[in-house]
Amino acid sequence: MPPPPRRGSGNPRRQSGTGAGAGRPDRSDRPQRSEKSQRSDKPQGGGDKPQRGGDRPQRSDRPQRTDRPQRPDRPARTGRPERTGADRRPPRSESTDRPERPRRDEPFLADDIDARDLDRSARAGLRSLPQTLADRIARHLVAAGRALDERPTVALAHAKYARGLAPRLAIVREAYGVTAYQAGEYAIALAELRAVRRMTGDPSYLAVMADCERGLGRPERALSLCRDPDAKRLAPEDRVELAIVASGARRDRGEYAAAVVALQGPALRRQSVHEWTARLWYAYAAALLDAGRVDEAKQWFESVVGIDEDGETDAEERLAELG
Numbered sequence: 001m002p003p004p005p006r007r008g009s010g011n012p013r014r015q016s017g018t019g020a021g022a023g024r025p026d027r028s029d030r031p032q033r034s035e036k037s038q039r040s041d042k043p044q045g046g047g048d049k050p051q052r053g054g055d056r057p058q059r060s061d062r063p064q065r066t067d068r069p070q071r072p073d074r075p076a077r078t079g080r081p082e083r084t085g086a087d088r089r090p091p092r093s094e095s096t097d098r099p100e101r102p103r104r105d106e107p108f109l110a111d112d113i114d115a116r117d118l119d120r121s122a123r124a125g126l127r128s129l130p131q132t133l134a135d136r137i138a139r140h141l142v143a144a145g146r147a148l149d150e151r152p153t154v155a156l157a158h159a160k161y162a163r164g165l166a167p168r169l170a171i172v173r174e175a176y177g178v179t180a181y182q183a184g185e186y187a188i189a190l191a192e193l194r195a196v197r198r199m200t201g202d203p204s205y206l207a208v209m210a211d212c213e214r215g216l217g218r219p220e221r222a223l224s225l226c227r228d229p230d231a232k233r234l235a236p237e238d239r240v241e242l243a244i245v246a247s248g249a250r251r252d253r254g255e256y257a258a259a260v261v262a263l264q265g266p267a268l269r270r271q272s273v274h275e276w277t278a279r280l281w282y283a284y285a286a287a288l289l290d291a292g293r294v295d296e297a298k299q300w301f302e303s304v305v306g307i308d309e310d311g312e313t314d315a316e317e318r319l320a321e322l323g
Contacts, residue, residue: 106161107140107143107154107157107158107161109139109140109143110143113139113142113143113146114139114142115134115135115136115138115139115142116138117142118138118141118142122138122141122171122175123138125169125170125171125172126138126166126169126171126172128169129166129169133165133166136165137162137165137166137172140158140159140161140162140165141158141159141162141172141175143155143158144156144158144159144162144175144179148179148182148183152179152182152183152184153183155179155182155183156179156180156183156185156188158179159175159176159179159180160176162175162176163175163176163192170195170196170199170200173192173195173196173199174192174193174196174205176188176192177189177190177191177192177193177195177196177205177208178193178208180192181193181208181211181212184215186212186213186215186216187212187216189208189212190209190212190213190216193205193208193209193212194209197209203228203230203231203233203234204234204235204238206225206226206228206230206231206234206238206242207238207241207242207244207245208241209225210222210223210225210226210242210245210246210249211245211248213225213249214245214248214249214252219249219250219252219253220249220253222245222246222248222249222252223246223249223250226242226243226245226246226249236267237274237275237276239267240267240276240279240280241276241279243262243263243265243267243280244263244279244280244283246262247259247260247262247263247283247284247287248283250262250287251286251287251290256287256290256291256292257291259287259290259291260284260287260288260291260293262287263280263283263284263287264284267280268280268281268284273307277307278304278307278308278312278313278315279312279313281300281303281304281307282300282301282304282308282313282315284300285297285298285300285301285303285304285315285318286318288300289318289322294322297322298319298322301315301318301319301322302315302319305319
C-alpha cells in the first residue's frame with residue numbers, strides 16, 4: 001500500500017434577461033383605452049372647474065410608436081400563442097439534449113482485500129466518511145499498495161478511483177500522489193502533493209515534489225523547492241532526502257562539484273547508521289564519481305555495500321563496473 005501520511009464545489013447563478021427590459025413587451029402591443037375610459041368622461045368636482053386635459057389630445061389620438069426599431073435578434077412580441085402539449089419540452093429524464101454521463105469504472109477488488117489492512121493512521125483520515133464508503137476507499141488503497149511493485153498501472157487505477165470517491169480528503173489525495181510518484185507519473189504526483197500541502201500546510205513531501213520536478217526535466221524548479229523556507233520544519237530524515245534531491249538536480253545541470261558540496265554536512269559525518277544512511281552515502285558516491293573523484297567514489301560505494309543489507313541500492317553493481 002502507499003505509505004501513510006507523514007506527520008503531519010455553489011449552484012450556478014440563474015440568468016435573467018440579457019439587458020434591461022429583456023422580457024418587456026413592445027409598447028405597440030399594449031391595447032388602446034376605449035372612449036369610456038378617457039379622463040374627460042370622468043365626473044369632475046366643482047361646477048365651473050375646467051376639466052383636466054381638456055386641451056390635451058385623447059390617448060386614442062396619439063400616434064402609434066411603430067417606428068421603434070426592433071432588436072435584430074428578437075422579433076416583436078405580438079402575443080404569446082398558447083403552448084400545446086406537443087410544444088412543451090419533455091421532462092429531464094426523457095430529454096435527449098444531453099448524453100447520459102457514463103458511470104465511473106471501478107477496478108476489480110479481490111475478496112481477500114480487507115479494509116482493516118490499511119495503515120491505522122490512514123484509516124483515521126477516513127473517519128469523517130460513512131463507514132461503508134470509508135471501507136470501500138480503504139480496500140482500494142490496500143489494493144493499490146499490493147499491486148504497486150509489479151503492476152503500477154493497476155495500482156494507479158485503484159488510487160485514482162479512491163481519489164474520485166473522496167477528493168476533499170488529504171489522506172486520499174496523498175495516497176494517489178505517492179502512488180503516481182512511485183509509478184513514474186510525475187505530473188500527477190506533483191499536482192496531488194501540491195494539493196495536499198495546500199490542504200494541510202505540511203511540507204513533508206517537499207523532497208518528493210522536488211524529485212517530480214527533476215523527473216519532468218525541470219531541475220531549476222527542483223532547486224527552488226529545495227530552498228523553500230518550510231524546509232527548516234522538516235524532520236531529519238526528510239532533510240536528508242531533500243539534500244539528495246538537490247544534489248541530483250545539480251548533477252542534472254552539470255554542476256558536479258556543487259552536487260558533492262550539497263551532501264556534505266553533519267548527516268554525512270555521522271558514525272551511526274540510520275534507515276536513510278545507505279541512500280545518502282550512495283548519492284555522495286555517485287556525485288563524487290560524476291565529479292571525476294573515482295577513488296573516493298569507490299570507497300563510498302564499498303561503505304554502502306557494507307550496510308545495505310536489503311539491497312536498496314545498486315552499489316555492488318556500480319563497484320563491479322568500476323573494476
